Amino acid sequence: MPPALPAYRAAFPKLTDGNHRQSSRYDPRYNCIGYAAGTKMWWQPTPLIGGKRYWPPGVPQQETVDAYVKAYEFKGYSECKDGSYEDGFEKVAIFALNGIPKHAALQADSDFWTSKLGKAEDIHHKLPDLEGNHYGHVVRFLKRPKPAPNAP
């Protein structure tokens, strides 16, 4: 019997055996928003009961696309027109559903993007393959110069 497919395959039906790869296990300690910013923290604009979220200082504490853009601007990103690969830059794509941000993906190379799927696995994938009922569609792109390999 073939091994069961990971649950994310049902949630994101555009993913196939040949167009993505899983790069981590389920891990609820960090989310896509923090992961796309290069951290392993849980980024959340609104305060938590019983816990402490990270959200960049001075950024509006709202679940809006504009607030998410400002959060990435805090990390040195600025808005750009598309997700095409540009040598020397890394890009982030923000997904939204009905105007509410639901996901962020980080460009991995000229072909693939990398995403943390909520509390679940990290995957490398083509950008449109996560669009759909869960995360909506890409609504903004941002870019920043790639940090030097040994930068702190």
Place this chain on the structure above:
Amino acid sequence: MSATAMTKTAVAAAGLMIVSIQNALPATVGIESGRFLVQQPPTIANSETLQTKFDALASQWRRDTQFSSSVTDMVLHPAYQQIIGQGAAMVPFILRELQKGPDHWYWALGAITQQNAAENAPDGDIEAICDAWLDWGRARGIIV
């Protein structure tokens, strides 16, 4: 069979986990002057019922929210809200679930107990937040 013998049989059938819940809980639960207290230690029968209920709700919540990156979305899920709605009786089950690995149970614990055991945890560090709640539970004898 005597009442005592029936109780012993029920205890044996319920297993160590249920017994340990009873032993771990102090005499009273609730919130009094900012302190979390246990008011009614669950009987073996209702501990089993609550455990079954918690397991079903937790499983549904995990399944339905696993791809969400928003804690707001997660805690508004009906299954999570039902767990919170059960009140203090769910705290031992939540803490034991947390012992299996970090997850976003701090909100339920904070909402039920009206305390923030994680106030000194680093921002956005879910593992440290969960560890703080586990320490809180151990300090009160709710978990070992």
